[in-house]
């Protein structure tokens with residue numbers, strides 16, 4: 060009998076940052092009130108004596124009355140404050156899918172399944188949940204679970220999750236591409252959807268036309284609906300996001316499309332996977348749809364390679380995926396094997412899936428041979444056509460307090476630029492120790508507001524190659540940002556739009572006034588070029604300030620590595636279903652499309668197998 064995964068690190072309560080402050084204030088207040096009452100009780104004799112004296116002395120009577128009035132006022136105020144806004148403590152119920160989640164150490168050393176899904180991420184969770192309705196499914200995830208970890212479970216923990224990283228087990232795995240741009244990938248159940256900024260928007264129509272997949276649009280819409288019913292919310296805009304919406308409209312990014320999950324030109328409020336309490340919902344929550352009796356989820360299960368075998372004894376015949384080898388956190392190896400007509404499906408993401416194909420002997424022959432990996436199939440494009448949408452923008456310290464917000468409002472221009480905004484409260488450490496301030500015991504916090512743009516596409520592409528035979532080590536990655544002039548032109552156009560937003564009336568409130576009464580922004584990092592008509596200066600800004608928006612994709616692109624049914628070309632029983640198959644980005648942020656795709660492929664497999672059996 061297998062023992063379900065235990066959550067050792069559970070916080071039964073978790074608080075938003077603001078609620079935490081409010082709670083601190085209330086605690087302070089109540090404790091002062093308590094000590095006041097205590098000292099009143101201790102000094103009852105003295106007070107009675109004072110009251111007797113006061114009876115004879117009217118000025119003392121007045122001051123005692125004043126003190127008592129103050130006490131009553133404090134009691135009333137506290138009652139009002141605690142009643143008006145109780146601290147929002149976020150209760151956490153243990154998700155019911157945990158009953159079929161197991162630490163890989165508790166999984167058998169060999170077992171058989173109809174479908175083995177590698178990677179419990181954005182596409183992998185909905186895929187496994189859907190398949191479990193008809194088949195016996197194993198979902199293997201190298202990370203742990205988010206439940207019980209406050210930073211992962213709340214919007215306010217977004218930056219901490221990205222900063223608190225280590226080589227082998229942090230929920231975010233950091234990597235830096237050869238372009239010098241720091242990046243991150245999810246390593247936790249829910250994948251990158253469990254560490255991302257939560258913005259949710261369906262793909263644009265061009266994606267369905269150009270992705271190389273013959274989409275059944277009815278099933279596409281049903282699959283989106285399935286996802287949205289469970290984990291998508293309408294965000295509530297506060298000051299920064301509202302100002303950006305107004306600024307975009309003033310800058311001509313119109314019409315205003317209100318709240319919409321569709322990717323349409325103009326300005327809109329998109330969906331969010333954070334609910335109104337700031338709690339994160341991720342692809343892991345789609346496991347709630349699974350049929351518990353048919354599914355096992357193994358966490359801390361690092362898949363090392365896909366097991367391949369020839370289907371016929373003739374040399375040169377097609378190889379089939381017959382299972383996978385994975386390693387648990389004690390270093391013990393396990394074999395998961397597929398039953399007849401079963402499949403291995405890689406959903407390990409745009410970095411993980413090409414890496415696993417290479418480690419399994421599917422990839423460019425020279426690279427495999429150089430690492431001593433037996434070549435199962437020479438597939439020259441594994442790891443090629445890897446893209447990352449460049450992000451450029453500005454950050455300011457605003458002159459007024461701002462809320463903490465991740466992406467909620469977006470501006471979609473016709474010429475390939477896409478504008479988003481965020482505002483973050485970040486800990487601030489002075490580089491030099493001040494002579495006046497001793498090392499502060501608690502950190503100082505600073506609000507930084509950001510306006511950014513990503514370009515559609517991109518056209519520039521890079522590649523990935525093995526850097527180690529250890530699957531836990533990131534491959535070597537290069538994105539070649541702005542290699543293609545089309546991308547530079549789009550970035551310049553987008554940057555000019557950002558300048559338009561900064562010039563809008565809506566942004567005035569965030570400027571500081573100098574000694575002479577002039578108002579201007581306080582930039583953190585580079586400001587936009589002064590002469591925005593100068594093409595070269597603008598292009599230089601794009602190249603100099605490039606960072607990632609984490610929408611990297613490709614590496615097992617449709618038509619190059621997989622066919623229109625996501626099957627690895629030239630192989631049997633092996634598919635790839637995740638962001639690595641995208642040769643074109645979904646226009647918008649990709650998580651909605653990936654979750655839809657997981658559900659979509661699961662339903663397609665079930666329908667096709669029923670049709671042909």
Ligand SMILES: Cc1cc2nc3c(=O)[nH]c(=O)nc-3n(C[C@H](O)[C@H](O)[C@H](O)COP(=O)(O)OP(=O)(O)OC[C@H]3O[C@@H](n4cnc5c(N)ncnc54)[C@H](O)[C@@H]3O)c2cc1C
Nearest residue numbers: 178180181182250251255256257258362408411638648650
């Ligand atoms: C910081 C950040 C912010 C983002 N913000 C947004 C946003 O606001 N909106 C949006 O739409 N998109 C956003 N994205 C992008 C989006 O989250 C990703 O594109 C998407 O989640 C990728 O999905 P995937 O299924 O391809 O891969 P993932 O979700 O990354 O899933 C891959 C899974 O496979 C596992 N895995 C890998 N290798 C192995 C192995 N060998 N064995 C076992 N398991 C393995 C990984 O641990 C991971 O869980 C963001 C991404 C990041 C990183």
